[in-house]
Amino acid sequence: MDPFIHQHRYELLLNQNVKCKGKNVFLLVFVHMAPGNFDGRSLIRSTFGSVLKFHNKRIEHVFVLGTTGNATLQLEIEHESKRYMDIIQGNFIDSYRNLTYKLIFSLFWVNNFCNNAKFVIKMDDDIIINIPLIVPYLSEKLKAGKTVNVLECKTITKNIPVRERNNKWFITPEEYPFTRFLPYCAGHSSIMSIDVVRKMYRASKNVPYLWLEDVYGSGFLSLLLKLNMFMPKFYFEPVLSSLYDKPCSLFYLNILKNDTNALVLWHTITQYEKRVNCTFKY
Structure with missing residues (x-):
């Protein structure tokens, strides 16, 4: 029995318990980010994270962090949290191999402090959200009554476990004995209705x-819950190939994590905000 996964023994070192309280939150975005990535948080706050309302729909953002052993870094994070009031921090070590802890901690926080949101986006720090497109897209779902069992993402349907020891994604047969993975959502982003978060x-x-x-998350848990993943054709595009084009995708992946490119793309998105006319149907 894992104390974090199976017993949910999470403690909040930093919390924003009034983030959603008393608000009609249409969309909550939680961003998985390393504790020391101050620049990444600043970039998001100055781009899509600066939009608190769009088409009269309330949007909230939180950055999800684990613990750091660096006391100086922790103090800086606490100062940042007091200033911006958008950081939550759990009592698990922040590391690549603890990302599952971070995911379930995020779900724990949403369930306890933002369960009035209609939709939730989980994302990594290399994603840019096309707010002028995502809000109308989700609003159409709301109008059509399609607000249950929503799980949309880039779906990975054919992938095998990595067995080479020097590889970042090396996994032992003891950890995962099967020759293939179940279909799952690529980790960089996903859209969920609030009932999916709870489940x-x-x-x-x-x-x-x-x-x-x-x-x-989207493989094991989705199978148990019998959830169907769905990837819209316009789900995501790479930032580099989309800097000056009409922004007709919901998400843009900044693979190089280049701040300048992210700012250019956000400028393109805002320039098209009132006249975007994409050809797909919602």
Whole structure:
């Protein structure tokens, strides 16, 4: 029994318990980010994270962090948290192999402090959200009554476990004995309705732990909950190939994590905001 996954023994070192209180939150965005990535948080706050309302729909953002052993760094994070009031921090070590802890901690926080949101976006720090497109897209779902069992992402349907020891994604047969992974959402981003967040959080108490967060969350938990993943054709595009084009994708992936490119793309998105006329149907 893993104390974080199966018993949910999370403690909040930093919390924003009034982030959603008394607000009609349409969309909550939680961003998985390393504690020391101050520049990344600043970039998001100055781009899509600066938009608190769009088409009269309330948007809230939180940055999700684990603990750091560096006392100086922790003090800086606490100062940042007091200034911006958008950081939550859990009592697990922030590391690549602890991303599953971070995911379930995020679900824990949403369930306890923002369960009035209609939709939730989980994302990494290399994603840019096309707010002028995502809000109308989700609003159409709301109008059509399609607000249950929503799980949209870049779907990975054919992937095998990496068995080479020097590889970042090396996984032993003891950790995962099978020759293929179940279909799952690529870890960089996903859209969920609030009921999916609640169901995944509860289901994690009964699903064996795996450190590959994307395989665990949208693979294992989705299978247990019988959720169907869906990827719209316009789900995401790379930032580099989209800097000056009409922004007709919901998300843009900044693979190089280049701040300048991110700012240019956000400028393109805002320039098209009132006249974007994409050809796809919602």
